[in-house]
Amino acid sequence: MTINHAASIGDLAKLARWRIPGFAFGFLDGGSGEEGGLRRNRERLEAAVLAPKACTGAKPDTTASLFGRDYALPFGAAPVGMGNLLWPGADLMVARQAARLGFPVVASTVATTALEDIAAAAEGHAWFQLYVSREERINRDLLARAWAAGIRELVITVDVPVAGDRRRDVRNRFILPFKPGPRFVAQVAMAPLWALSTLRAGSPGFPNLTRYVGEVDGKTLAGFISSQIKDDLAWDDVRALRDLWQGRLLIKGIMTAADARTALDLGADGIWVSNHGGRQLDAAPAAIDSLAAIRAALGKEAVILMDGSIRSGEDVVRAGATGADFVFCGRAFYYGAAAAGEGGAARAADLLAADVRRTLTQIGCPSWMGLDEGWLWKESGCRP
Numbered sequence: 367m368t369i370n371h372a373a374s375i376g377d378l379a380k381l382a383r384w385r386i387p388g389f390a391f392g393f394l395d396g397g398s399g400e401e402g403g404l405r406r407n408r409e410r411l412e413a414a415v416l417a418p419k420a421c422t423g424a425k426p427d428t429t430a431s432l433f434g435r436d437y438a439l440p441f442g443a444a445p446v447g448m449g450n451l452l453w454p455g456a457d458l459m460v461a462r463q464a465a466r467l468g469f470p471v472v473a474s475t476v477a478t479t480a481l482e483d484i485a486a487a488a489e490g491h492a493w494f495q496l497y498v499s500r501e502e503r504i505n506r507d508l509l510a511r512a513w514a515a516g517i518r519e520l521v522i523t524v525d526v527p528v529a530g531d532r533r534r535d536v537r538n539r540f541i542l543p544f545k546p547g548p549r550f551v552a553q554v555a556m557a558p559l560w561a562l563s564t565l566r567a568g569s570p571g572f573p574n575l576t577r578y579v580g581e582v583d584g585k586t587l588a589g590f591i592s593s594q595i596k597d598d599l600a601w602d603d604v605r606a607l608r609d610l611w612q613g614r615l616l617i618k619g620i621m622t623a624a625d626a627r628t629a630l631d632l633g634a635d636g637i638w639v640s641n642h643g644g645r646q647l648d649a650a651p652a653a654i655d656s657l658a659a660i661r662a663a664l665g666k667e668a669v670i671l672m673d674g675s676i677r678s679g680e681d682v683v684r685a686g687a688t689g690a691d692f693v694f695c696g697r698a699f700y701y702g703a704a705a706a707g708e709g710g711a712a713r714a715a716d717l718l719a720a721d722v723r724r725t726l727t728q729i730g731c732p733s734w735m736g737l738d739e740g741w742l743w744k745e746s747g748c749r750p
């Protein structure tokens with residue numbers, strides 16, 4: 367299969383599996399625990415069946431208005447840490463798709479590309495995701511840098527009080543501190559193009575954070591990162607960051623209506639329903655079920671974003687009909703970049719965009735902004 371014959375995000379994932387080492391693919395593709403959360407995300411999303419309306423003559427408008435801005439498409443690229451491990455330069459490849467097609471890309475605190483570089487490549491479409499540090503000076507500085515880079519949307523991730531139980535990483539020996547043993551060498555040998563490209567580009571680091579620890583080797587920095595993420599994050603910390611940030615604030619990793627209300631009450635502009643793509647709490651509810659429950663509890667006015675196992679434009683529309691104002695994809699773009707570099711990232715974005723248009727047309731919906739639960743099949747388990 368070549369990249370132009372990849373007909374779905376799943377096809378890109380298959381290509382990626384053969385092109386990159388097992389530990390890198392496992393890191394991207396895997397979930398936590400026995401991956402029940404990952405499976406549940408997918409199964410419940412597929413249960414959100416759409417009810418098409420015939421003969422509406424609709425020529426859909428995919429524009430999504432969010433916080434006074436119009437995005438050409440109703441989906442964006444979720445924050446992904448260690449992205450350049452999956453393919454050298456992957457973060458910028460994804461950021462350039464955001465600029466090309468007009469959707470947001472969220473630069474992660476632990477991205478392997480500096481937030482300033484992602485912002486430049488995304489040409490005004492970058493947001494920033496913060497893992498709250500124990501050290502206030504680091505939080506302050508990261509927010510000041512994001513603002514100076516022209517970023518106006520801040521996403522605070524609240525579902526990583528501790529790293530998830532990633533069993534694929536353990537089995538693939540992809541654990542910190544990283545010690546390349548025979549199994550690692552064998553995995554790299556099976557992926558010669560990745561090995562060569564990674565050798566040429568240099569091993570990926572954490573450029574958003576290096577300045578706070580000076581020039582240190584990767585091992586120390588990895589230890590630094592896990593020791594820095596605030597593991598006792600409380601709503602008061604979020605409130606303090608709200609006071610610090612003048613732009614829009616989103617809280618990512620919300621799964622219950624009670625937490626959604628708390629986040630909005632303390633001044634968040636929107637909430638991002640997510641179980642981290644099944645990578646944190648294995649027993650978490652499916653993202654689409656949380657979305658339905660939270661939309662039902664909060665009503666029409668609240669701004670609700672969502673992610674988790676979105677693999678097609680049809681999935682984006684399922685989430686929209688269930689109550690999402692905007693939808694994000696994490697793995698999809700990186701399967702593309704790992705499968706075929708820039709062309710693969712572009713293929714992923716184009717597949718998603720074309721499928722959103724096709725699906726809205728097929729269900730007879732004139733616009734993303736007009737999509738609501740009226741397009742959900744009434745027996746659908748995910749009805750808000």
Ligand SMILES: Cc1cc2nc3c(=O)[nH]c(=O)nc-3n(C[C@H](O)[C@H](O)[C@H](O)COP(=O)(O)O)c2cc1C
Nearest residue numbers: 444445446447474523642643673674675695696697
């Ligand atoms: C490899 C990888 C790295 C991730 N890194 C981050 C991160 O640094 N910050 C964050 O908030 N979420 C991170 N996530 C979670 C995504 O932002 C998103 O919630 C999740 O991937 C959505 O599910 P999907 O990949 O099935 O689309 C990561 C996900 C993956 C797959």
